[in-house]
Amino acid sequence: MAVTTSDMTASAQTMNNVEAVRATLYDALRSDDRVIILGEDVGARGNVFLITKDFIDEFGERRIIDTPIAEASIVGIAVGMAMEGLRPIAEIQFADFIYPAFNQIVGEAAKTRYRSNGEYTCPLVIRTPYGGGVRGALSHSVSVEALFYHVPGLKIVAPAFPADVKGLLNASIDDPDPVLFLEHKKTYRLIKGEVPAGHYTIPIGKANLLKEGTQLSVVSYGLYVHWALEAANALDAEGISVEVIDLRSIRPMDRGTILQSVEKTRKLLIVHEDNKFGGVGAEISAMVAEEALFHLDAPIRRLCAPDVPAMGYAETLEHEYMSSPAKIAAAMRELATF
Amino acid sequence: MAVTTSDMTASAQTMNNVEAVRATLYDALRSDDRVIILGEDVGARGNVFLITKDFIDEFGERRIIDTPIAEASIVGIAVGMAMEGLRPIAEIQFADFIYPAFNQIVGEAAKTRYRSNGEYTCPLVIRTPYGGGVRGALSHSVSVEALFYHVPGLKIVAPAFPADVKGLLNASIDDPDPVLFLEHKKTYRLIKGEVPAGHYTIPIGKANLLKEGTQLSVVSYGLYVHWALEAANALDAEGISVEVIDLRSIRPMDRGTILQSVEKTRKLLIVHEDNKFGGVGAEISAMVAEEALFHLDAPIRRLCAPDVPAMGYAETLEHEYMSSPAKIAAAMRELATF
Amino acid sequence: MSVKTTTALDRRGLSDDQLRRLFANMLLQRQLDNRGFQLNRQGKVPFALGSEGHEALQAGAALAFERGKDVLAPYYRDLGLCLGVGLTPYEIMLSIFARAGDHNGGRQFPNHYSSKSLGILSFSSILAAHIPHAVGAAYVIAYRGEVGRAVLCTCGDGTTSEGEWHESVNFASIHRLPVVFLVENNLWAISTPLSKQMAQPEIWKRAAGYGMPGKRFNGFDPIETYACVKEALDRARSGGGPTLLEGMCYRFLAHSTDDNDMTYRTKEEVVERRKNDPVQRFEALLIEGGVMTRDDATAMKQEVLAQTNDATDRAEAMPFPQAHDLYANVYEGAWEPWQ
């Protein structure tokens, strides 16, 4: 069920992103006993961000599994559960720790349906907090979407707003195929918004046109969507009209929304927190260069992190690595006046 | 030392790619006792393609290590060796089995220098055969470059010709940082060529302009470089002049050679065996769309594998997945006449 | 422990019929194995991989498996095990020929057995990657409280070196899951001998470190195998938790048609091991023990050959997958990365 305006008005609640994840997981656990959660410290600790707090008391140790520290098997065991009919939601405590599970995600989960020619399926959700701006240092800050988005068989979502978190998490849990569900940890408590009541889904693969504009299209996702929006709103005052698109889904991605916007504004700026070379912005740019080249009045610009392994712990290093509404506004200005 | 014509004439030998890898490894083992090889079945079996045949007899079990079946530790132990001053060459038997080592490659090897601020380094080569067209089925055919090329701290090369194999493998072994060395297994015995004598290196990050042309630039690497060249040569007869660039290195990539070519021909076709979405071609296209948009007379085209998890074992499926000189020629023709 | 020679028939309560079924399975394995290699030599298929030396182990284990209840998480060496739980020679041949009707649609190498209706999990070529799946499947059985069901999960000796093996066995033990980890120890992993795979050569001894029972048995003896696997499966089925079993056997053939084992082991070693050929030995025991006559054995061999011929012909006559089949079953429904 997609979001409808009536849902919106019914009894929407204001939540932050943590609360939206939590509420959605809770509803899923209540309504479907095939849903179980497994990961490190998801039990008594209730996950390091308290997302699953008290779940173990209500749903028991069989459904809320505190796993050993062993990410390959967290995902691998969830794959087995999914093959046999459960709807596991595996948590990787921080996205930085997903690397050991790469084989199970890319080699196994993403290929289960394909390699068995449809006999077996893998309805699995892998949730993980990613991203920087929280002084997470070298190993608690990475973006991982570009390491996975090339992989057929996988779906990847990265919602930025609480209502999208709920709708896309519901869609991911309902999805018959494996979904990597990325939660930007800086937005966890920072971003609040109205969340419709009741069960609803937002289709995976649909972007959201957040703000209409005429001079420039900006595509982003995660934390930077909020900054892009802030920058775009500020530019309105300067008479620069920027259209802002929140991708929401990274695989599949929404061609129509992007192309329609670019064909209108004739300029494209892609903004992401992840580093540039081979990042998600590369594919977006390539798609536009293939499909709408002659609609462009300016080169396609990507505003991304520098190509260094990670942001540092020191504030100066984190600050240098991360973008900001001001830097995004500057890039918008530059491209709009190209 | 770069290749010079005098080397070429001195006592060049004709070799295939397997022989070039083998001869280069052999020389490295002879000339530097910090070089050791570790991997599955590299000892008495001499590797499954016989690349290290008899090495164990000459260099002993301490330098040619038959490891247990445990890829994470093959790379991880090599990282430790590299940190402590050896020049390990780790082999992953087939690229498909590199997934379990992802953490050690991406999380560790690529970040060793960075996270220690230069105190520790990781001069490590990871060799692995990749690619299809050999009836390798779902799990002995993958291309893995796009899963790694986004990663700062790593270098990636994928030579197509025996002389490049030797020059780039030497450069990789000499390199003070980790290099992923990709060997297309279909080219192993298929591709023969002159290989200069003596030690020489080809700089990592330099593409090779294989054939000059005026109407269209084609960028490729690995097996498909050979097919692109074949197609381009065939099109000469039709009066279509195609320029062919062999990337050779995937990270870093050679901006200058590509831009110079595109600015001349004003059209770009990227051809790779790996699937399209988020593949290496995306970054190439995005770079050109950012740097040379107004030099283009046609949309940038990518001819890549379909976005399915793998080629199948059945010949029909492999055939459908793989490109061919004819398909590449067709794409060239179409773009040249755009 | 080297593989012992069984000298007299100790039938451990098995009926004549069960004993003959064990033997028939072993014969069929060998015949189908040979066929794969033959077809490869004839240039009809690019690849074959055989299980000679594992026949007794797999026949015995299959007999302990309860069809329609248990789940099997096999690996590529498990021809006999998969035949024993219900895959047909025809299905095997479809996969060897990579024909359209194959369970995997001709996508995977042969020997990548899978059948949802038989409870055989699908696995990839990535060693040990299926072990956590087996544990997940066992979790589902426990979660649903389905007493009387268990998972049988196999792998080779070399595969125990993978990290995923360790993680999975550890998890199963913590949750006392209904799963039996059966290691088919044939002493080799392609060219790598057990001594380069682990420092002490007894895999079953790792069980204690995980707090689960461990046992080694003679995998050249199908009856001993049956008894050990049955005991472990029964324990699992009744809530007693997992077991680590190590069946000693030997790989008589090269790893596959792509391998030449004479580069890393001697002919003498193989000849010596062949002296204990489990198929010949079991045949002799059954005849000596009066379970069947020499003529019965001959008839069974002919029957198995006929089955194999028939399966070969029927499978070879089937069409290849179609080119457009490449695009099916990436996701449920038709999804492109750019929607």
Added chain:
Amino acid sequence: MSVKTTTALDRRGLSDDQLRRLFANMLLQRQLDNRGFQLNRQGKVPFALGSEGHEALQAGAALAFERGKDVLAPYYRDLGLCLGVGLTPYEIMLSIFARAGDHNGGRQFPNHYSSKSLGILSFSSILAAHIPHAVGAAYVIAYRGEVGRAVLCTCGDGTTSEGEWHESVNFASIHRLPVVFLVENNLWAISTPLSKQMAQPEIWKRAAGYGMPGKRFNGFDPIETYACVKEALDRARSGGGPTLLEGMCYRFLAHSTDDNDMTYRTKEEVVERRKNDPVQRFEALLIEGGVMTRDDATAMKQEVLAQTNDATDRAEAMPFPQAHDLYANVYEGAWEPWQ
């Protein structure tokens, strides 16, 4: 085995000076730990992580380590171990404050100790990922035939669940490498108790499965720790191969400043464990045993506090890394992905 209480001083050949050094290390650990938490409460640093409860274990292990010869592959809980092999309080504070002079250039979290000149390997936050590095380092020692050197590799109890731990220990054993795997078993992995980490609670028992010696010891006793680690390191240094050691201790504090341990364990449990506080106990033993007086102890505490204050002040006064430092040391030289 729960952690035992040592009742009388058994000095195992250690001199007064060595015993006092052990105690000084323990005091310094605790003082620096406290400082990190204080600075965090004061809002001066966003993160701190303490090792209270590991002091005896780490002081003892550090004393067995030979500076200038051995290699240390520590983990984030190893403040005392790293101090013991030569890191200074000032270096610790530079890292807590993420100042420019930090070994890691302010890139890693605090507690990610590393110093090439001291032989402390660099490690990331990814648990167990450093274990194969330690094994690789041990291989280099063996490869070069450097008798008298060994690698000491530590990790927490929870970290043994990772596949990379298994793979590494197995490899070290096959090659009889000079490495000691020291598990600091504090019974918790953040909120996960040992019982959810493994089915049987004795990690050292895994050693047999790898064919190496294993031993458990009381990690609240620095002298017993020293003796056990020394014995294992000496064996490694003289070609006797690896050892798996399990030091029993306890984590008195929450996992880090980001954790609230009262959500998953009781105050009573912690209070009960605190009764055996290894620092207080060792102090009492040394005084009872006549190694030092109560006044000596007081003086040492003052000295440690002065050291800590000095280190804090000096580190805090240092500049942050510069923004452009972000771009250094990606590769040797200046490389951009587009050349």
